[in-house]
Structure formats: C-alpha cells, structure tokens
Amino acid sequence: MPYRLLIVEDSPELLEAVSDFFLEEGAGLWEVVTASDGNDALAKATGGSFDLMILDIMLPGASGFDICKAVRRKDDCPVIFITALGSENSILKGYETGCDDYLVKPFSTRHLYAKSLALLKRAKGGQVSEEIRCGDITLNKKTMLVKVKDREIQINSREYFLLLFLIENKGSVLTRKSILEHVWGDDLDVNDRVVDNTIRRLRESLAEAAGQVKTVIGRGYRISED
Amino acid sequence: MPYRLLIVEDSPELLEAVSDFFLEEGAGLWEVVTASDGNDALAKATGGSFDLMILDIMLPGASGFDICKAVRRKDDCPVIFITALGSENSILKGYETGCDDYLVKPFSTRHLYAKSLALLKRAKGGQVSEEIRCGDITLNKKTMLVKVKDREIQINSREYFLLLFLIENKGSVLTRKSILEHVWGDDLDVNDRVVDNTIRRLRESLAEAAGQVKTVIGRGYRISED
DNA sequence: AACGATATGTCGTCAGTATGTCATGAGATA
DNA sequence: TATCTCATGACATACTGACGACATATCGTT
Numbered sequence: 001m002p003y004r005l006l007i008v009e010d011s012p013e014l015l016e017a018v019s020d021f022f023l024e025e026g027a028g029l030w031e032v033v034t035a036s037d038g039n040d041a042l043a044k045a046t047g048g049s050f051d052l053m054i055l056d057i058m059l060p061g062a063s064g065f066d067i068c069k070a071v072r073r074k075d076d077c078p079v080i081f082i083t084a085l086g087s088e089n090s091i092l093k094g095y096e097t098g099c100d101d102y103l104v105k106p107f108s109t110r111h112l113y114a115k116s117l118a119l120l121k122r123a124k125g126g127q128v129s130e131e132i133r134c135g136d137i138t139l140n141k142k143t144m145l146v147k148v149k150d151r152e153i154q155i156n157s158r159e160y161f162l163l164l165f166l167i168e169n170k171g172s173v174l175t176r177k178s179i180l181e182h183v184w185g186d187d188l189d190v191n192d193r194v195v196d197n198t199i200r201r202l203r204e205s206l207a208e209a210a211g212q213v214k215t216v217i218g219r220g221y222r223i224s225e226d
Numbered sequence: 227m228p229y230r231l232l233i234v235e236d237s238p239e240l241l242e243a244v245s246d247f248f249l250e251e252g253a254g255l256w257e258v259v260t261a262s263d264g265n266d267a268l269a270k271a272t273g274g275s276f277d278l279m280i281l282d283i284m285l286p287g288a289s290g291f292d293i294c295k296a297v298r299r300k301d302d303c304p305v306i307f308i309t310a311l312g313s314e315n316s317i318l319k320g321y322e323t324g325c326d327d328y329l330v331k332p333f334s335t336r337h338l339y340a341k342s343l344a345l346l347k348r349a350k351g352g353q354v355s356e357e358i359r360c361g362d363i364t365l366n367k368k369t370m371l372v373k374v375k376d377r378e379i380q381i382n383s384r385e386y387f388l389l390l391f392l393i394e395n396k397g398s399v400l401t402r403k404s405i406l407e408h409v410w411g412d413d414l415d416v417n418d419r420v421v422d423n424t425i426r427r428l429r430e431s432l433a434e435a436a437g438q439v440k441t442v443i444g445r446g447y448r449i450s451e452d
Numbered sequence: 453a454a455c456g457a458t459a460t461g462t463c464g465t466c467a468g469t470a471t472g473t474c475a476t477g478a479g480a481t482a
Numbered sequence: 483t484a485t486c487t488c489a490t491g492a493c494a495t496a497c498t499g500a501c502g503a504c505a506t507a508t509c510g511t512t
Contacts, residue, residue: 103275111275156459173370194461196499201460217469217498218383219370382470420472422488427471443480443487 038062
C-alpha cells in the first residue's frame with residue numbers, strides 16, 4: 001500500500017531527479033507517476049486517485065493551477081506547487097486555488113521530500129508508515145516489522161533498535177560507545193560485549209542478509225547495502 | 227545531497243577564495259552559489275532554499291542585513307555575516323536581524339569554514355557528514371570510511387587515525403614525536419619505529435595514492451595533494 | 453503465585469587480525 | 483667512505499571479535 005504521488009514538471013532532468021529521490025529515499029513508500037505536459041497531467045490527475053501531487057506551474061498545455069482546480073472539484077489531495085523565480089503574485093494565486101505548500105526553484109530535493117512527508121502525515125492524520133530500506137532489509141518504523149527480501153522475519157526488541165540505529169546511520173561506522181548510548185541509553189552499567197552478542201543474534205535473525213552487517217575491526221560496526 | 231551555501235561578497239578575490247576553500251575542503255559536501263551585489267543576492271536568497279548563508283554587510287544594492295531580513299521571513303537558515311568595520315554597532319544590528327555568527331575582516335578562511343560547519347551541525351541536529359579530501363584521498367570523519375579516487379578502501383584502525391592526523395595537518399611536516407603523541411596517545415612505551423611501520427602499512431592500503439605520503443628525511447612525514 | 457518461554461546480559465575460549473619489534477639493506481648526507 | 487635515516491620483510495605477541503554455554507530477567511499464561 002504505497003502512497004500514490006503525481007509529479008508534473010516539464011524539465012526532464014528535474015522530473016527524473018525528484019522522482020528518483022522519492023523512490024530512493026522512500027524505498028517502497030511511494031508509487032510515482034510522472035507527467036511533463038499539462039494535458040497529460042490533467043488526464044492522469046483526474047483519472048487516478050493520488051495521495052499527493054507536486055505540480056510545476058508553468059507547463060505546456062494546461063497550467064499547474066488548472067490541474068489543481070480540476071482535482072479540487074473531486075477530492076482534496078494535498079498539492080505542492082513548484083514555481084520558477086519567486087513572483088509573489090503567482091504564489092498568492094496558488095494559495096487561492098488551494099495549494100498546501102510551495103517551493104521556489106531552485107530548491108533542494110531533500111527539502112521537497114520533507115515537505116511532502118509532512119503534508120502527507122497531516123493529511124493522513126499521522127498515519128504514514130515510514131519504511132526504511134537497506135539492501136535486502138526493510139524496516140517499518142510504524143509497524144516495527146522487519147523484512148528480508150519481502151519475507152517477514154522474527155526479531156526481538158533489542159535487536160530491532162540496534163538494527164534501526166544501524167539503518168538510520170547506514171554507511172557510517174558506529175562505535176560500541178555510540179551504539180551503547182543510543183540503543184541501551186541510560187542502562188550504562190553493561191559490558192561492552194553485549195553489543196557483540198546482540199550483533200551476533202541480529203545476524204542470526206537476519207539470515208541471508210547477515211552479511212550486510214559489517215564488522216570494522218578496532219572501530220565498530222556498520223550496515224551496508226550488500 | 228550536498229548542502230546548499232550562498233556566499234555574498236562584492237570583492238571578487240575574496241569571493242573566489244572563500245568559495246574555493248569550501249569546494250576544496252568540503253569535497254562534495256557543499257553546493258556553492260555566489261552573488262556579488264545586493265539585488266542579485268536578494269533574488270537568489272529568496273529564490274533558492276539554502277542550508278547556510280555567508281553575507282557581506284556592505285554591498286552595492288541591498289545590504290547584507292536586508293538579505294537576512296528577507297530570508298528570515300521565509301525560513302530560518304543559519305546566517306554568518308562578514309563585516310569590514312568592527313564597529314560594535316553594526317555587529318549588534320546583525321544580531322538583531324538574527325544572524326547566527328559574524329566575522330570581522332580580515333579573517334582566516336579556515337576559521338570561517340569551522341564556524342560554518344559548527345552552525346550547520348547545530349541546524350541539522352548533528353547530522354552533518356564531514357568529508358576531508360587531500361588529493362585522491364577522501365576521508366569521512368562521520369562514516370570513518372576512506373576512499374581513493376572514489377573507490378572505498380579497507381584500512382585498519384591505527385592506519386585510519388594516522389591518516390586522519392596527517393590529513394588534518396596536511397602540508398605540515400609531522401615529527402614522529404608528535405605523531406606518537408596524537409595517534410598513540412598514552413601508550414607511550416613504544417618504539418619510534420612503529421610510526422615507520424604504520425606509515426608503510428598505510429601506504430600499502432592507499433595503493434595508487436601511496437605517493438601522497440611523503441617522507442621528510444630527518445624530520446618526519448607529511449601528506450600532500452599529489 | 454507458579455510455571456514455562458523468551459529475551460537479554462555475562463563469561464571463557466579460540467581464531468584471525470592488528471600491531472609492535474627486530475634485522476637487514478638501500479639510499480641519502482656529510 | 484662513513485654514517486645516518488628510512489623501507490622492507492619476517493616474526494612474535496597482543497588484541498579483538500565470533501561463538502557457545504550459561505545465568506538472570508522479563509513476560510505471559512494458567
């Protein structure tokens with residue numbers, strides 16, 4: 001049940017960059033539909049039901065405003081406008097049509113992503129499931145379930161929070177000290193070796209994906225995509 | 227996902243020097259946008275979304291304060307002011323407008339860089355990845371990973387901290403004594419020759435980039451850009 | 453409360469790796 | 483040439499992390 005996202009933008013590079021970012025970062029959270037001209041966008045927007053739309057204003061064919069208005073007649077899917085150099089007028093017009101947020105080019109894709117997530121969360125009443133993926137491992141922060149290659153696996157609490165910490169910092173080497181601080185918190189009257197052992201048990205639980213948890217001798221552990 | 231940085235400064239030499247320093251030192255960490263007059267800066271500052279701004283106060287067109295005020299209406303990106311006149315008045319005015327730090331000319335570029343990183347780290351909640359580059363070698367202090375020509379290399383703990391010490395003092399010749407003190411710390415009951423040996427092993431690990439680790443006969447070692 | 457099941461921390465051992473030491477020789481320096 | 487400095491290879495040892503086995507702690511069920 002990924003969220004359906006429509007991105008409308010006439011610059012192919014930007015369209016691809018944004019689309020890729022959502023697919024990469026969201027890892028299964030989004031189903032992305034794209035359009036690069038107004039008429040195509042209008043057809044898709046009124047045809048399918050989307051959870052979020054990102055619309056460029058200046059488009060060949062219908063404008064972003066037209067698309068927004070057409071959609072608003074049907075339902076109230078959240079809309080983010082993208083606009084080239086910030087004339088306040090067109091932004092105001094955007095708010096009249098009922099957009100929920102806007103960004104002025106050039107913008108940071110990460111920023112756009114953050115806004116999208118926030119908007120979606122508000123629209124769904126905080127019910128957005130946030131899945132994080134790392135290679136074959138998928139961790140769902142909301143349901144607290146972990147999958148390896150789409151097969152759900154059994155994992156206990158300590159292992160879960162350790163895995164979460166690893167994945168949230170994927171790529172980075174995490175020292176035992178920082179792992180203890182973040183995963184064990186105040187219960188700091190524990191032996192360093194618990195980390196080793198929990199890592200070991202985590203690897204057992206992860207089965208085929210065990211290899212993704214790398215040991216960096218003398219420094220700590222890290223998780224990688226393969 | 228580099229951090230977007232806007233630098234506004236009307237002296238072309240200084241503008242280039244600062245911009246270059248960030249690009250060199252940061253190695254992919256920054257995406258730098260520059261402007262040399264107030265109006266251009268105002269357009270860019272309000273147009274794009276930046277993670278950090280460095281603003282000169284005295285500018286043709288709008289002043290640094292104007293730019294800061296305009297930005298603060300939209301979001302709260304951290305701002306560092308550069309000012310020629312060290313008069314307390316204009317500095318105070320800077321803080322009223324809501325700048326996060328300031329520097330009085332002439333200043334050291336390295337100093338500015340350090341302030342920028344600190345500010346960015348605070349704004350992002352400590353999530354800034356710090357990459358340091360030296361020639362073909364890239365060392366990431368956060369992930370503790372080392373790359374040679376964008377290829378990740380295997381490196382052990384002692385070699386890692388030795389390389390870090392070399393790179394943080396790139397250009398300088400480091401004596402065995404100072405290397406021992408910084409990399410080995412308290413374990414000072416070791417032979418001087420461990421340094422030689424660790425340097426040797428480091429060179430092996432660095433492969434093609436081995437040549438960047440220079441021997442300075444009679445004095446010690448240093449790392450260079452080529 | 454009593455019981456069992458599971459989760460979690462601790463310990464000892466072992467193998468692999470990292471690291472320190474030494475001997476030797478090449479090259480620089482005087 | 484004599485001497486000093488560093489590079490290199492070989493070796494010894496210390497260290498680190500993996501693993502198995504065990505001890506508690508926690509939790510749910512009866």
